[in-house]
Amino acid sequence: MRNTVLMCLFALFSAVLALGQNRSVADSAIAKITKEITLPKIPEISVELQQFGALPNDAKDDRKAIIKALNYLKKRNGGKLIIGKGIYEINGPIHLPSHVNLHLQEGAVLRFAPKPELYLPMVFTSWEGTFLYNYSPLIYAKNETNIAITGAGVIDGEGSKVWSTFKAEEQADKLLSRKMNHEEQPIANRQFGKDSKLRPHLLQFIDCKNILIEGVHFEDSPFWTTHFLRSNEITIRGISFNAHNKNNDGIDLEYVNNVLIENVDFNNSDDNIAIKAGRDTEGRANSETPSQNIVIRNNRFKGLHALVIGSEMSAGVKNVFVVDNMASGYLKRGVYFKTNSDRGGYIKSIYIDQLELQKTEDCIYMTANYHGEGSGAHASQLNDIFISNVTCEVATETAIVIEGYPTKKAHHIYLSDIHVKQATNGLTLTNTKNVHLNEVIIGKRAGTPTAVK
Known part of the structure; x- marks a missing residue:
């Protein structure tokens, strides 16, 4: 019942985006999730x-x-x-x-x-x-x-x-x-x-x-x-981290339900937070236990990647709320969703709001072609992703990348109030449909067109 309510709330997002009310819908969903989490006795x-x-x-x-x-x-x-x-x-x-x-x-x-x-x-x-x-x-x-x-x-x-x-x-x-x-x-x-x-x-x-x-x-x-x-x-x-060996992710969540991560200071030479749900055949066999109902708020990111979903996500990841976070130093990627056509599964119903980034290589990167691997038999689905109020000082490579798969296009992606102040490359959309952009600025804001002299 609770998951049905959350999915209905996500369905409301697209209807209220133009009214600027999507944060209140998200806050309602966050309250429902955190209410379900009981501290240990x-x-x-x-x-x-x-x-x-x-x-x-x-x-x-x-x-x-x-x-x-x-x-x-x-x-x-x-x-x-x-x-x-x-x-x-x-x-x-x-x-x-x-x-x-x-x-x-x-x-x-x-x-x-x-x-x-x-x-x-x-x-x-x-x-x-x-x-x-x-x-x-x-x-x-x-x-x-x-x-x-x-x-x-x-x-x-x-x-x-x-x-x-x-x-x-x-x-x-x-x-x-x-x-x-x-x-x-x-x-x-x-x-x-x-x-x-x-x-x-x-x-x-x-x-x-x-x-x-x-x-x-x-x-x-x-x-x-x-x-x-x-x-x-x-x-x-x-909590806090200072971990700089290979594969020193900070927090890895896999096949989890009802999670709150808040007020964490990261300093990791790999993913700060990675949400996962099993790999390939085994993950798909466990599709009844996706990673879901996760709240991530008021954290400070530093290291390799801030928020990652994947690449092991074959049972699916959904109902993730990421609000009011910031970078405290360099990140290779701020938001990074990664999968390939061996994984299957889905990344859907993701809400990100109020994220402050400093220097990155890529600000937002979503790909269904991670490492170029995969037979093509188990393409993953990326859909119903809402990202708003993101600022990034520098993207030394690309501001925003969204890559679906030819047979499963990434769809219903909503980007609103995104400002990447400086980037080598702007925006790349591949194998996508129904991507909605509003108030997305890469580089300087364009002004009034100059008159012909």
């Missing part, structure tokens, strides 16, 4: 990590103390684990149970050892849109409810030391995982882990509900920094 009990034998700054492994503390809370149906000021060495993954808040006080640092063998045995996970078994993410939860990570401390993945060397050697494992996906091999047979070069996520929650990530700082991730997969009712707010 954590019992009042709290314990301090040092009660369980951890000593900060002693260069010894504190993971055993964390596991002991988490088990203590689990037996009491949850609570808050307080980690005080200091550096804690963590030799292996932390698996969070339900009803627990991992609270890092200011000055607390969890520093994960960069030793791949410590992140075995393998766990059920996902790698670039394909389910498989691999190294455990550094912080991991599966099938848990009411989980939180809060505070003002630092979570350091130490990814730049050993894990970063895996990038140059990952190709064979990456291609094998995709082959297994396309051939629909049983997930139980997709065994990577020891001797493989598929890096783990810094944080990954799978099949979880009622999640809060608030206040903490993430840095130096081995792979994607935070990944929320097949999870619902997620609140991410007030």
Whole structure:
């Protein structure tokens, strides 16, 4: 019922654009989504990590103390684990149970050892849109409810030391995982882990509900920094990133429902926010669980790309609201929707309003021909996309690119009040229909035509 209401609200956008009322329609939809998101309920009990034998700054492994503390809370149906000021060495993954808040006080640092063998045995996970078994993410939860990570401390993945060397050697494992996906091999047979070069996520929650990530700082991730997969009712707010290894996305959402991301400071050398929904054959088989009902507001972007949808989006992405965001530094692309004709699925019912960008390569880029890949058998659909009130100081390449696919044209794209002050190239529309432009200015605003002398 809720999704039907949201789709009706999107249908209203095209009718009210000329009246300048589309933001009020969006605000109504945003309120409906955020009302559905419940924060985790954590019992009042709290314990301090040092009660369980951890000593900060002693260069010894504190993971055993964390596991002991988490088990203590689990037996009491949850609570808050307080980690005080200091550096804690963590030799292996932390698996969070339900009803627990991992609270890092200011000055607390969890520093994960960069030793791949410590992140075995393998766990059920996902790698670039394909389910498989691999190294455990550094912080991991599966099938848990009411989980939180809060505070003002630092979570350091130490990814730049050993894990970063895996990038140059990952190709064979990456291609094998995709082959297994396309051939629909049983997930139980997709065994990577020891001797493989598929890096783990810094944080990954799978099949979880009622999640809060608030206040903490993430840095130096081995792979994607935070990944929320097949999870619902997620609140991410007030966190920050400093992650500059290869594939150091900030927040990756995949097969999710009801998400709020707000007041986040990004500094990532890859996608700041990437919304995904599975890759190719496997993603299309999960079309009943698209990524949907997502609110992104009041964030500060910096790094590679600000807002990305794709490229793994085969189950579909819809009902996304992105409002009142800005760049705090350079971005390669501000808005970037990417898919190809292997993916299938759709990107639709997307609303973006009030986005301030500084220097970019491309301001807005939507393509159904990502990397020029694809057999053509599974073209994706891009439609019902509303972007308004965007300013961009410089686009060193192109201000706006919209590329559909010959057999599935991008359609019903609405661009309003867009001002790119300087661009090498202006506007490129390929395989599109029903693209509506209003108050779109690239370069200087044209004035009164000069008279013939």
